[in-house]
Amino acid sequence: MATPPCVNGRRETTHGTGPSVVVLDGPGAGYVEGAELERSVIGSLGDVRPLIVPPRERGLLQDLAADYAILWHRVPLDAAFFERSPSCRGVVCASVGYDHVDIEAAYDRGIPVYHVPYYGTEEVADHTLALFLALERRLGALQEHVRDGGWDWRAIGDPRRLRGLVWGVVGLGRIGLAVAQRAQAFGLRVAFFDPYNHPGIEKALGFERCHALDRLLAESDVVSLHAPLTPDTRHLLDAGRLHRMKRDAVLINTARGALIDISALEDALAERRPGRVGLDVVEGEPDIPPWLRAHPRALVSPHAAFYSVPSLVELRTRAAEAVCQMITGEPVTSAVAVPRPASGPHPSVARRAG
The missing domain is CATH 3.40.50.720 (NAD(P)-binding Rossmann-like Domain)
Structure with a gap:
């Protein structure tokens, strides 16, 4: 994978001028907020910005102009999003689960969806x-x-x-x-x-x-x-x-x-x-x-089983690295492709563990 420029051993954290990358989270969830880690990983390969989406304003997602999305589980992406987001080239769910994404609608428009099942x-x-x-x-x-x-x-x-x-x-x-x-x-x-x-x-x-x-x-x-x-x-x-x-x-x-x-x-x-x-x-x-x-x-407990300081860093890093790999056209190895539904649930994931 192409590596963003480094400064004093750390990847450049300034905004890039490449494709737009939006990090979507719900209010009060506290997963990303400033998206500094995502910026440090993606660097000059893309322009990263966080977006907090309140439940009553999810209609705004339908007009979101972004090339790539890193998605947390509090924000659903339905068929309307993919219909009205022609610029979207890929979605990475920062989670094991991906039931909050209309996978079939994404693949109907050639948009790959990934998730991160290994981190926690x-x-x-x-x-x-x-x-x-x-x-x-x-x-x-x-x-x-x-x-x-x-x-x-x-x-x-x-x-x-x-x-x-x-x-x-x-x-x-x-x-x-x-x-x-x-x-x-x-x-x-x-x-x-x-x-x-x-x-x-x-x-x-x-x-x-x-x-x-x-x-x-x-x-x-x-x-x-x-x-x-x-x-x-x-x-x-x-x-x-x-x-x-x-x-x-x-x-x-x-x-x-x-x-x-x-x-x-x-x-x-x-x-x-x-x-x-x-x-x-x-x-x-x-x-x-x-x-x-x-x-x-x-x-x-409040959906906290996934969390440790290292696990959250690993999750966010893997999701951001997957976006980097999509931008550079390399095989995505930092996340796993969600299978396209055939007729009903895909047999390999229908009842398998996350």
Whole structure:
């Protein structure tokens, strides 16, 4: 890849005179703001500017004149954007997911779309285990007990021994595999559901493969979700499937909020199927239901699983480098091309882990 000019070992950060590159984010998200890092990577290859797009003003995107867009997940790009943006040559989603982009509309106009699936695997896997351990060891309740002046170990209730429990992984991709290996290190037995993963991979990894999601839900003490959001996976866990979970099982979601039907989750928790839930993503976020914020058996974090200081730098750098590669006409190696939909969800991503 062509490298922008360097000054004292750092890439030139002044505005370029080349193609226009817009970095799109939503208000208050705090991902880019000044876009200094993107400017330092792209340098004189392009003219980089950030644009904060409030939800009520997304119609302005339809008249946006930019050659390339780096897109954060709070801003959707629909068919109208691609119809009215003839200058657009490429989009890079600064995220693992890309359900906020009308992929078919983009490809109909010859506009490639990329995403960055490799940057935060360790962080999301660690956060998944952290949610589970906090729920299983009742850390929230113990913290409140001590803050209220107590010091009684029996406040922990009746926790289970972790060794021998079954951890069910839905989607054995990069993150799902990292979670499974961590769970295995704690002595849990790992089962997984992933109809598109290689036959026999369970033998190499020492996991159990479930060919039916319902069976995985019925047999697992812990279920974690690691699938992308597609038409095929939206509300993958609806009222019926939630009811099939083991009583008092733990459900963890660090993938996409709409994998779980949030309207069905309240009743499911009341029936203790699942008994506890740890969510880093919620359908409709950041506007999440008041009952969920206050639920005593729910642990919710604000879409933070991806984050560490190095992971955010890596994500922003990879997205910007992908734009550089598109500008120079080189193969894009810093991001991954999103497959064009054929008829329905692409089989390679329909239920695979992000």
